[in-house]
Amino acid sequence: MSQRSLAQWLTRLEGLHPSEIDMGLARVRQVAERLELLQPAPIVFTVTGTNGKGSTCAALDSLLRVAGQQTGCYTSPHLLHYNERVRINGQMVSDEALCEAFAAVDQARGDVTLTYFEFGTLAALWLFKAARLDAVVLEVGLGGRLDAVNVVDADVAIVTSIGLDHQEYLGNTLESVGFEKAGILRSRRPVISGEQHLPSSFKQKVAELDCELLVRGVDFGWQPEGEDGWCAFARVDGQACDYHDLPPVSLPRDNLAVALQAFLQAGFRLPEPKVRQALAAATAPGRLEVRRVSWRGQPRQVCLDVGHNPHAATFMANALAASKRERVAVFGLLADKDLAGVHLPLQGMFSRWYVAPLDSPRSRPAAELAEHLSERGEQVKACSSIAEALRCALDETASETEIVIFGSFFCVAAAILWLSETSGELIDG
Numbered sequence: 001m002s003q004r005s006l007a008q009w010l011t012r013l014e015g016l017h018p019s020e021i022d023m024g025l026a027r028v029r030q031v032a033e034r035l036e037l038l039q040p041a042p043i044v045f046t047v048t049g050t051n052g053k054g055s056t057c058a059a060l061d062s063l064l065r066v067a068g069q070q071t072g073c074y075t076s077p078h079l080l081h082y083n084e085r086v087r088i089n090g091q092m093v094s095d096e097a098l099c100e101a102f103a104a105v106d107q108a109r110g111d112v113t114l115t116y117f118e119f120g121t122l123a124a125l126w127l128f129k130a131a132r133l134d135a136v137v138l139e140v141g142l143g144g145r146l147d148a149v150n151v152v153d154a155d156v157a158i159v160t161s162i163g164l165d166h167q168e169y170l171g172n173t174l175e176s177v178g179f180e181k182a183g184i185l186r187s188r189r190p191v192i193s194g195e196q197h198l199p200s201s202f203k204q205k206v207a208e209l210d211c212e213l214l215v216r217g218v219d220f221g222w223q224p225e226g227e228d229g230w231c232a233f234a235r236v237d238g239q240a241c242d243y244h245d246l247p248p249v250s251l252p253r254d255n256l257a258v259a260l261q262a263f264l265q266a267g268f269r270l271p272e273p274k275v276r277q278a279l280a281a282a283t284a285p286g287r288l289e290v291r292r293v294s295w296r297g298q299p300r301q302v303c304l305d306v307g308h309n310p311h312a313a314t315f316m317a318n319a320l321a322a323s324k325r326e327r328v329a330v331f332g333l334l335a336d337k338d339l340a341g342v343h344l345p346l347q348g349m350f351s352r353w354y355v356a357p358l359d360s361p362r363s364r365p366a367a368e369l370a371e372h373l374s375e376r377g378e379q380v381k382a383c384s385s386i387a388e389a390l391r392c393a394l395d396e397t398a399s400e401t402e403i404v405i406f407g408s409f410f411c412v413a414a415a416i417l418w419l420s421e422t423s424g425e426l427i428d429g
Contacts, residue, residue: 061137
């Protein structure tokens with residue numbers, strides 16, 4: 001048993017490798033083979049995509065657990081606690097379990113250097129293997145082809161969406177991004193696509209590997225049903241199958257449909273009432289998540305979204321457009337993100353923007369955000385921190401005004417922490 005605390009381990013992991021990101025699988029595979037982690041469970045789902053990975057993983061994990069499976073789910077990054085990244089049967093693993101896993105990886109790696117993410121991925125696989133699970137869901141951290149998660153062969157590969165992000169690593173065209181994400185495909189194993197406009201590079205890889213490809217809107221998807229309801233359709237053993245009277249859900253229905261099709265494609269089955277139960281129970285903090293808090297004796301509504309690229313901003317804009325209520329934005333963005341692309345689909349949707357730097361050396365300055373938005377006709381107030389931005393937004397708006405907090409995991413995490421401390425209510429889920 002390691003004598004280091006989790007905080008000490010995480011600090012150590014940050015300094016083990018000279019680069020935060022070092023694309024390539026050779027080092028990770030070497031350590032994974034030593035620990036016999038290449039088959040962490042009998043069934044493995046691997047999930048890549050520009051957006052929608054976290055909610056798809058959450059929905060798939062929920063379906064599997066309702067079906068009686070013992071599950072592991074690995075996602076990144078985390079909002080408040082590193083433990084959020086590794087869940088077994090829906091529960092975050094303990095500090096002690098993570099420390100034991102880190103110690104096992106550290107001993108096995110010898111003189112092999114690992115990045116923070118690579119070390120954490122191997123630790124998650126170690127925990128899943130030790131727990132003797134039935135199925136695991138693994139979210140790709142970056143791209144696909146060279147991501148540490150890709151040392152494991154997926155029984156079912158999932159791509160949620162394909163857009164431009166992390167261009168310094170994945171390239172600046174959809175074809176290059178599609179090529180990288182197609183790296184998780186395996187010969188003659190199914191791939192479930194939430195992306196409806198797949199680049200030719202991705203489709204070429206599907207053909208080369210003779211994968212069965214199922215695409216949202218063609219083979220599976222969802223439709224409105226009645227006034228407020230919805231139904232999902234999917235392919236089961238080659239036949240069309242419908243799921244009616246589905247309940248209100250907190251996650252995007254596109255991603256729920258992807259998760260349902262992947263679940264079915266792996267050979268699992270559930271009666272309709274159990275499907276409804278699983279989809280309703282699926283949650284992913286910070287994905288268009290609406291919370292209500294008390295501020296100076298008044299109930300207030302805030303919407304939290306970790307979206308940080310144009311694709312996510314477009315999705316958020318479409319979701320917000322369903323309601324005409326007044327809104328303001330609390331916004332922070334990393335310097336390597338596409339500010340113009342994020343702002344464009346949201347232009348004119350907020351009566352005011354409260355902008356602030358993030359708690360990261362990669363943050364874009366508030367003055368730069370304010371200048372860009374002001375030049376495009378937005379009302380903007382620059383603040384010194386996300387906490388100050390949120391406090392100003394709460395103090396300077398009417399109680400019925402919704403506050404939308406978005407732009408980064410850093411932004412949402414800072415808002416949750418500050419609200420928890422100041423409102424006296426535990427809202428970190």
